[in-house]
Every structure is written in C-alpha cells, then in structure tokens.
Amino acid sequence: MMATFADKVLAWFDRHGRKDLPWQQNPTPYRVWVSEIMLQQTQVTTVIPYYERFMQRFPDVQTLADAPPDDVLKLWEGLGYYSRARNLHKTAQQVRDVYAGEFPTTMTDMETLPGIGHSTAAAILSLSHGQREAILDGNVKRVLARYHTVAGWAGEPRVQKQLWAYAEQHLPAERNAAYTQAMMDMGATLCTRSKPLCLLCPLQDGCQAFKQGKPQAYPGKRPTKELPEKTALALLLRNTAGELLLQQRPPTGVWGGLWSFPEFADETALHDWLAQHFAPTQAIATRLPVLTHTFSHYRLHLQPLQVDLDAQPARIMEGNGWLWYKANTEYTGGLSAAVRQFFQTID
Ligand code: SF4
Known part of the structure; x- marks a missing residue:
C-alpha cells in the first residue's frame, strides 16, 4: 500500500521530530496553551527561557488567573505583542470562573476564550488530548501551500479556505498529537521560509x-500596504538621583499596561505639563535620537526630549501610575519597547 502524506510525515517525526521541548513534557492543556500563545510570534529558542520562568511562577491555570495583571506583563517583558499576555490572563480567569478550572474539550468552547483562534484551539486539543483536529499555523501553511502549489497570500480568505481543506484532508486516523507536532516541526526545520531542505x-x-x-x-x-506614520514627543525627565519618570499606560491599546515615557503631541503641551508639575525649574530640554517603533497598524516616531531637573522634586509623582525608574528599581509590570530601546541605545 502506498504511504500517505500523513504516514510519511509521521515516519519522519519518529526519526527526526522534536520530542524534548519543555511543553512536550506533561502536555496538559494549560502547558500546551501557554506554549502555543508564546510561539505565535516568537521562535522556539527565544520562547524556552520565557516559558520556563512563566511555568515556575504560574504552574497552573488557577495561579495565573489569581495573579495581578502586572505580574503577568512583567514575565512577558521582551516577548512583545502584549495583547497575548493580557488575553492569557483573561482566558485563565474564564477557565477558572466558567469552566471550574479545567480547559474545555470542544473546539466551539475553546474558541470562545480570548486569544484562542481555530488553529490554536485545535493545537491545544490535539497536542494535549490527541483529538483529531487540523491546525493551520504559519509553518503548516507553508508546507501545504508548497506541497499543493496553492498560490496567493495565505491571509486571503480564498487561500485560507483551500489550505484548511488540505489540512483536514491529510489528517491521520490515529496519532494526531504526533502528527500535529510533526507538521509544525517540518515547517520550522525543513520547509523553512527561505532555504527549504527539500532533499531531506x-x-x-x-x-x-x-x-x-x-x-x-x-x-x-x-x-504591501503603506503604514501610516505618527509622531509624538517622549519626555525623558530625569531627577537629580538620575531616575527617569515613567508613566503606566492605560490597560488597553498600544503598550497597554506597560511603563513608558510620558508622551505629548507637541512641545507646547510638554512644557505646559512640566511647568504645571515641576515649576519653577530652569530645565533645559535636549533632543535625543528619534526612537522608531512599528506596530501592525502604524509606525511611531518618538522624539525623546531629555529634561534634567535641577532640584529633587517632592515625590508627588510616585504611585498612581507614575514611577521614578533606574535600572535596579523594583517595580511591577513590564517596560514598553520605547523604554527598552532607549536603554539599549545608551548601554
Ligand atoms: S521542504 Fe521542499 S519538498 Fe518538502 S514540502 Fe517543503 S518545498 Fe516541498
């Protein structure tokens, strides 16, 4: 009998697939789910240390659900796409409150949870329970689009539909968890974006x-679509102890809940604010190189203006969403990409 697509993939997996990733040990729905969310926009090697720290601090869904949001953001710091961390926390709370602490076992229920789309739901059910569900993440899309020469961008509904049909069609009758892992591994290690190892x-x-x-x-x-460009001023306000003033951003939106530089639309707004909070100061503003950050929907050019206070302010700004920050300051929550980028440029 001719070996099917799935037979070949599984045989390859038995010899070459990855079997020692941290989330493959004791693959509970919770552990698989956290790994799937972390892996959505991040490479395996980057994810591993984050995953291990996360599991140490939040070993189960209950601990994660009960944690303050800032603790979750702090452990996510550096992974980017913070909406993933916020959704992770919300989902943990829903699993605790709606499903008595156990992840649902149907696709329909799983997909109602924040941040869990069809492919992620299928990956969790397949990898943790061996359920016969097809996944279609970026790696699998690439393998299937090449194998079947499906033309067009994989985000297009017509192309997606075709790829889903192939994904379902190739599912094996058994060993679904191994097959799911194998397809992800093939895309990540063999059928790579720029240098596919077709001979192997x-x-x-x-x-x-x-x-x-x-x-x-x-x-x-x-x-390609042109991203709109936005500009803003970032205030780098330093006190005489060398600490920088950071503001906690609102929980939703760009860098939601993270600590960042206070932002202003223009210099008048910035100086008015300074005068209101720190007058009278003889502060001189220095322009530093522009920090650029690209979000999915626009590109932000932040012009940092450094202002050094000449007298130590009373600590009126501490607490309530304000923080005087130095590299070793104890604080809760994560830092925005702008702040991290700034510290990298002065290192
Ligand atoms: S690695 Fe090469 S042969 Fe294998 S699926 Fe990708 S393109 Fe096809």
Whole structure:
C-alpha cells in the first residue's frame, strides 16, 4: 500500500521530530496553551527561557488567573505583542470562573476564550488530548501551500479556505498529537521560509513546488500596504538621583499596561505639563535620537526630549501610575519597547 502524506510525515517525526521541548513534557492543556500563545510570534529558542520562568511562577491555570495583571506583563517583558499576555490572563480567569478550572474539550468552547483562534484551539486539543483536529499555523501553511502549489497570500480568505481543506484532508486516523507536532516541526526545520531542505524532506515525491523548482514562491507574499506614520514627543525627565519618570499606560491599546515615557503631541503641551508639575525649574530640554517603533497598524516616531531637573522634586509623582525608574528599581509590570530601546541605545 502506498504511504500517505500523513504516514510519511509521521515516519519522519519518529526519526527526526522534536520530542524534548519543555511543553512536550506533561502536555496538559494549560502547558500546551501557554506554549502555543508564546510561539505565535516568537521562535522556539527565544520562547524556552520565557516559558520556563512563566511555568515556575504560574504552574497552573488557577495561579495565573489569581495573579495581578502586572505580574503577568512583567514575565512577558521582551516577548512583545502584549495583547497575548493580557488575553492569557483573561482566558485563565474564564477557565477558572466558567469552566471550574479545567480547559474545555470542544473546539466551539475553546474558541470562545480570548486569544484562542481555530488553529490554536485545535493545537491545544490535539497536542494535549490527541483529538483529531487540523491546525493551520504559519509553518503548516507553508508546507501545504508548497506541497499543493496553492498560490496567493495565505491571509486571503480564498487561500485560507483551500489550505484548511488540505489540512483536514491529510489528517491521520490515529496519532494526531504526533502528527500535529510533526507538521509544525517540518515547517520550522525543513520547509523553512527561505532555504527549504527539500532533499531531506519526506514529502519531496509529491511536492508540486519542488517539482516546479521554486518552493520559495509559495505561499505568496502579503500585499504591501503603506503604514501610516505618527509622531509624538517622549519626555525623558530625569531627577537629580538620575531616575527617569515613567508613566503606566492605560490597560488597553498600544503598550497597554506597560511603563513608558510620558508622551505629548507637541512641545507646547510638554512644557505646559512640566511647568504645571515641576515649576519653577530652569530645565533645559535636549533632543535625543528619534526612537522608531512599528506596530501592525502604524509606525511611531518618538522624539525623546531629555529634561534634567535641577532640584529633587517632592515625590508627588510616585504611585498612581507614575514611577521614578533606574535600572535596579523594583517595580511591577513590564517596560514598553520605547523604554527598552532607549536603554539599549545608551548601554
Ligand atoms: S519538498 Fe521542499 S518545498 Fe516541498 S514540502 Fe518538502 S521542504 Fe517543503
């Protein structure tokens, strides 16, 4: 009998697949879920230390649900895409409150949880319970788009639909957890974006893109769109102890809940604010190199203006969303990318 797509993938997995990742040990829905969310925009090697610290601090869904949001953000600091951390916390609370602390076992219920889409729900159910569900993350999309030469950008609904159909079609009758892991591993280690190792690939025989000699042409590129540009002023206010004033951002929106420099639309607004809170000062503002940060929906150019106070202010700004920060300051919550970028430039 001819080996199917899944047979070949599973045989490859048995010999070459990854079996010692931290979330593969004791793969409970909780542990798999945290790994899936961390891996959404981040490479495995970066995720591992974050994952281990996270599991040490939040070993189960109850501990995570009961933790203050700032503790979760702090452990996420550096992983980026903080909405993932906020959703993680919300989901833990829903699992605690709605599902009595146990993750649901159906796709429909799983997909009602914040931050869990169809593919993530399938990955959790497949990897933790061996349920027969198809996943379609970036790695799997690439393998399937190449194998079947599905043209077009994988974010397009028409292309997605086709890829989902292939993902379902290839599911094995058994060993679903191993198959799911295998597909992710193949995309991450063999069928990579720019240098696919087709000669080592178990799917080479049936792979249409390999036959055409142009695997990199699939999947198609996302159509480029011009990102809107925004500018703002960031106040780097330093007191005589060398501490910088940080403001905690509102819980939703860009850098939600993280500590960042106070931002102002223009210099008048910045100086009015300074005069109101720190007058009378003889402060001189120095312009520092612009910090640029690209979000998914716009690009932000932050012009930092450094102002050194010439007298130690009364600690009126401490607490209530304000913090005087130095590298070893104890604080709760995470730092925004702007603050981290700033410290990198002066290191
Ligand atoms: S043969 Fe090459 S392009 Fe096709 S699935 Fe394998 S690694 Fe990817």
